[in-house]
Amino acid sequence: MNKSSPTIREVAARAGVGVATVSRALNRSGYVKPDTLTRILKAARDLNYVPNRTAQAMVRGTTRTIGVITPDLESSIIMGMVKGINRVAYQHGYMLTIMESEGSSEWERAIAQTMRGMRIDGLLLFATPGTPTVVREMQSAGIPLVVLDRLVEGLGVPQVAADHYAGACVATNLLIDQTGEAPAFIAGPRDVWSAEARLKGYQEALKANGFDYDPSRVIPGEFGFDEGFHATKALLTRYPQIHGIFAANDLSGLGSMKALEEEGIRCPNDVKVVGFDDILPARLSNPPLTTLHQPAKGIGETAMTLLLGLIEGDDCQLGPFLLPAELIRRKSC
Amino acid sequence: MNKSSPTIREVAARAGVGVATVSRALNRSGYVKPDTLTRILKAARDLNYVPNRTAQAMVRGTTRTIGVITPDLESSIIMGMVKGINRVAYQHGYMLTIMESEGSSEWERAIAQTMRGMRIDGLLLFATPGTPTVVREMQSAGIPLVVLDRLVEGLGVPQVAADHYAGACVATNLLIDQTGEAPAFIAGPRDVWSAEARLKGYQEALKANGFDYDPSRVIPGEFGFDEGFHATKALLTRYPQIHGIFAANDLSGLGSMKALEEEGIRCPNDVKVVGFDDILPARLSNPPLTTLHQPAKGIGETAMTLLLGLIEGDDCQLGPFLLPAELIRRKSC
DNA sequence: TTGTAAGCGTTATCAA
DNA sequence: TTGATAACGCTTACAA
Numbered sequence: 284m285n286k287s288s289p290t291i292r293e294v295a296a297r298a299g300v301g302v303a304t305v306s307r308a309l310n311r312s313g314y315v316k317p318d319t320l321t322r323i324l325k326a327a328r329d330l331n332y333v334p335n336r337t338a339q340a341m342v343r344g345t346t347r348t349i350g351v352i353t354p355d356l357e358s359s360i361i362m363g364m365v366k367g368i369n370r371v372a373y374q375h376g377y378m379l380t381i382m383e384s385e386g387s388s389e390w391e392r393a394i395a396q397t398m399r400g401m402r403i404d405g406l407l408l409f410a411t412p413g414t415p416t417v418v419r420e421m422q423s424a425g426i427p428l429v430v431l432d433r434l435v436e437g438l439g440v441p442q443v444a445a446d447h448y449a450g451a452c453v454a455t456n457l458l459i460d461q462t463g464e465a466p467a468f469i470a471g472p473r474d475v476w477s478a479e480a481r482l483k484g485y486q487e488a489l490k491a492n493g494f495d496y497d498p499s500r501v502i503p504g505e506f507g508f509d510e511g512f513h514a515t516k517a518l519l520t521r522y523p524q525i526h527g528i529f530a531a532n533d534l535s536g537l538g539s540m541k542a543l544e545e546e547g548i549r550c551p552n553d554v555k556v557v558g559f560d561d562i563l564p565a566r567l568s569n570p571p572l573t574t575l576h577q578p579a580k581g582i583g584e585t586a587m588t589l590l591l592g593l594i595e596g597d598d599c600q601l602g603p604f605l606l607p608a609e610l611i612r613r614k615s616c
Numbered sequence: 617m618n619k620s621s622p623t624i625r626e627v628a629a630r631a632g633v634g635v636a637t638v639s640r641a642l643n644r645s646g647y648v649k650p651d652t653l654t655r656i657l658k659a660a661r662d663l664n665y666v667p668n669r670t671a672q673a674m675v676r677g678t679t680r681t682i683g684v685i686t687p688d689l690e691s692s693i694i695m696g697m698v699k700g701i702n703r704v705a706y707q708h709g710y711m712l713t714i715m716e717s718e719g720s721s722e723w724e725r726a727i728a729q730t731m732r733g734m735r736i737d738g739l740l741l742f743a744t745p746g747t748p749t750v751v752r753e754m755q756s757a758g759i760p761l762v763v764l765d766r767l768v769e770g771l772g773v774p775q776v777a778a779d780h781y782a783g784a785c786v787a788t789n790l791l792i793d794q795t796g797e798a799p800a801f802i803a804g805p806r807d808v809w810s811a812e813a814r815l816k817g818y819q820e821a822l823k824a825n826g827f828d829y830d831p832s833r834v835i836p837g838e839f840g841f842d843e844g845f846h847a848t849k850a851l852l853t854r855y856p857q858i859h860g861i862f863a864a865n866d867l868s869g870l871g872s873m874k875a876l877e878e879e880g881i882r883c884p885n886d887v888k889v890v891g892f893d894d895i896l897p898a899r900l901s902n903p904p905l906t907t908l909h910q911p912a913k914g915i916g917e918t919a920m921t922l923l924l925g926l927i928e929g930d931d932c933q934l935g936p937f938l939l940p941a942e943l944i945r946r947k948s949c
Numbered sequence: 950t951t952g953t954a955a956g957c958g959t960t961a962t963c964a965a
Numbered sequence: 966t967t968g969a970t971a972a973c974g975c976t977t978a979c980a981a
Binding site: 316 | 951952954956
């Protein structure tokens with residue numbers, strides 16, 4: 284039973300002027316006698332008046348709202364990107380409507396349509412398997428959009444992500460420098476773009492350092508703690524003399540360190556480990572995990588900035604824009 | 617340059633009917649000849665028509681949107697609550713507009729006003745120091761709202777939070793059971809409600825077990841890893857024989873375990889540690905940290921359910937509603 | 950410098 | 966069973 288808010292008409296009545304004058308006064312558009320202005324402002328404040336944005340949206344044809352479809356509200360990396368988005372959006376007078384798809388392609392589509400109904404001015408989409416469909420639909424609906432977090436081939440819209448490939452090269456090089464040998468790699472899921480990019484970076488760094496790529500040193504870790512643990516156990520039986528492990532993400536790297544500890548192998552003394560992502564547990568582990576920091580805020584800021592360009596009709600740079608991951612040196616390496 | 621979406625008028629034209637009929641057909645309200653219905657549905661699909669929700673909001677006087685003001689998008693506990701909110705909201709056909717205040721009272725107020733302008737149907741507010749002001753403003757504006765995550769005295773609106781007090785009792789009892797002595801307590805910030813509730817629970821459990829409350833066993837930890845570390849170092853110099861430590865949150869508990877390890881004290885053999893929150897690092901530490909799980913999803917779901925009641929005009933139960941924290945037994949205790 | 954009135958895209962009332 | 970038409974609250978010509 285929402286006590287209905289005052290309308291511009293009531294403000295006008297109270298200030299003894301017409302509605303157009305109130306509108307002009309409140310928006311500081313067009314002429315208003317200073318005297319009248321103060322009277323209107325006072326009336327508005329007295330009534331605790333706030334313009335109805337849905338009405339404004341109708342006539343202005345814009346909501347100054349950006350839709351964000353995220354696969355997981357609880358992921359701190361993803362939400363770090365949303366934070367970056369939010370900052371830039373706020374600076375430019377835009378609001379965010381954030382919705383969670385839980386990674387489901389169907390939901391993603393449904394949400395995108397809902398947002399279209401809300402007349403969002405632009406859409407920020409975290410790439411998932413369902414992304415190409417949504418992109419096509421939104422493009423044909425004329426909604427400006429930018430895809431982030433992962434790269435997808437031939438999408439025809441700007442894309443922003445971390446440079447997982449280059450980051451993996453850095454990590455691998457570091458391990459090679461410190462051990463003088465080719466490190467093992469605990470790989471992520473084969474069907475995840477970032478995991479593949481990290482694998483490619485590992486391979487490339489190996490080659491650049493004159494090592495042959497040995498697939499038997501690559502163990503599937505599925506980006507999980509337990510998987511990283513078991514991968515390392517398996518690795519150690521096959522290569523008891525290994526000195527360097529590059530884990531495709533922090534979680535599997537942490538699992539790896541646990542396996543090492545259980546085997547009585549000291550880290551970093553005997554085996555050095557490097558992870559990827561820079562999640563909180565990596566900072567708290569013992570030893571703290573050396574890792575590559577995902578530039579989450581920067582990705583969000585870049586994506587939002589690009590979207591702003593699109594909305595304002597700049598001709599669009601597709602990128603892809605890859606932001607470097609920063610090496611965070613800690614004790615595990 | 618948003619290619620403008622088709623309107624109901626265009627659908628009507630294409631289907632050869634009036635707009636009222638299209639509206640009735642699409643909303644399944646009122647009579648529409650089956651034949652006409654299919655024709656309209658087809659026309660709508662052909663045009664890729666989606667009703668303009670801002671227009672709907674104008675005439676319906678409701679947006680079916682709930683505003684959520686969160687202090688921190690990156691906090692997985694908070695966002696867990698938002699996830700719970702989202703679930704219930706979705707089931708009832710509501711959408712969320714999530715905005716971040718970064719804990720600033722001013723922003724919180726500004727955001728609440730913005731949301732009022734958007735004509736949200738209800739507001740979910742994570743309690744912060746600025747909350748009482750916002751609550752007053754929104755109440756006088758007639759916006760249904762529910763406060764969550766922390767309890768604030770005399771707010772006059774429903775409140776939902778975890779039962780930190782009871783959880784702390786459980787933790788303390790567990791440590792007493794296992795060590796036969798009064799544990800130390802690494803306290804959180806004095807001005808944070810949940811930290812105080814946990815302290816009270818600790819004190820209460822002590823008393824219930826016949827121990828005197830000894831303030832010198834309570835060390836400030838400020839909810840931080842490093843603070844927990846230093847607190848434990850200090851504690852150990854004062855009480856080298858301590859056998860149980862209850863940390864007010866996981867972060868300080870993890871810091872505590874690190875201090876123990878550095879001192880060559882084994883956990884759980886020599887000293888047992890219990891934390892609070894159940895954040896990811898607690899599961900990954902060595903040993904994994906026994907802790908109390910914050911029922912984040914449940915808090916969100918409860919808050920949203922209460923809000924729904926308010927919106928539908930039920931007479932409102934203020935609560936406060938305290939959801940039990942669940943003991944997660946791991947190896948540190 | 951101000952006010953009147955025409956939309957914006959829906960829904961809902963009321964006649965037909 | 967359907968279609969004009971009057972709202973909803975605002976902005977913006979256009980007139981005064």
